[in-house]
């Protein structure tokens with residue numbers, strides 16, 4: 457029965473969190489992403505102009521999955537593609553002896569430029585893995601039957617290292633009770649329903665909640681347009697800047713806390729998490745940590761929310777469930 461824990465190291469402004477993963481005989485820093493289901497990395501097959509500065513997987517230690525290829529485009533339109541090998545993967549001591557490794561032969565500029573990240577480790581449901589002609593399992597699905605309990609947990613922090621655990625829930629990482637809600641796996645995400653929101657200009661509880669996904673791979677908190685608009689109506693100097701593509705606010709502002717009701721419990725995102733980052737280095741205007749989810753089709757509870765809670769991704773029962781607890 458395997459259990460393990462691995463650090464989640466914050467990148468600049470907590471834009472993403474990276475964790476060390478051993479693949480074959482290389483150690484790479486990967487972005488654990490509960491919003492996708494592909495484990496891909498830069499490789500010795502990647503063009504040098506795209507992979508400069510990145511750690512590389514050398515497929516010589518693996519076994520090629522003949523005829524298999526992959527091609528993924530994320531919601532922010534970043535993309536990557538390549539071929540597939542089976543190799544050993546170790547995360548925090550948890551070992552998958554034969555995990556599908558998606559070696560990149562092409563990546564978009566967003567990945568080339570993010571030199572700290574050597575790839576992604578998807579933790580959504582394997583139903584949305586992009587390998588063709590036969591989709592393969594995520595790391596979690598590959599090892600889940602060997603884990604003490606088929607769960608992984610997410611403990612991200614603002615501006616500090618957090619952790620992912622596999623196979624157990626760490627009672628020292630949260631206070632109070634865990635609130636569990638059912639997960640709808642139809643879209644391959646850890647999808648749940650939020651009951652309602654309050655905070656900021658939304659001083660009256662905005663009652664209606666909505667469908668949302670828990671997504672460690674997304675930096676911000678994307679909410680219904682009416683909720684985002686209402687929140688910033690209570691923030692001096694905030695406005696929707698269509699040139700920046702979202703709400704901005706003075707970096708000097710301390711925005712009000714934001715509350716989310718889930719499973720009958722209220723979780724609070726400290727206002728400081730919502731003054732996210734300067735538009736450019738030295739700018740006194742900051743981009744908001746809450747943005748509208750217009751055009752996405754559901755809300756995205758990314759790192760701005762997840763770093764305020766301890767989150768349990770539980771596939772140990774008859775159907776998957778999400779747990780949230782105060783940190």
Ligand SMILES: O=C(CN1CCCCC1)Nc1ccc2c(c1)OCO2
Nearest residue numbers: 489530531532533534673674752756
């Ligand atoms: O694409 C992502 C996450 N993605 C995870 C892999 C690395 C690059 C970023 N998130 C996202 C967040 C909000 C969006 C969106 C996408 O599309 C429209 O709005």
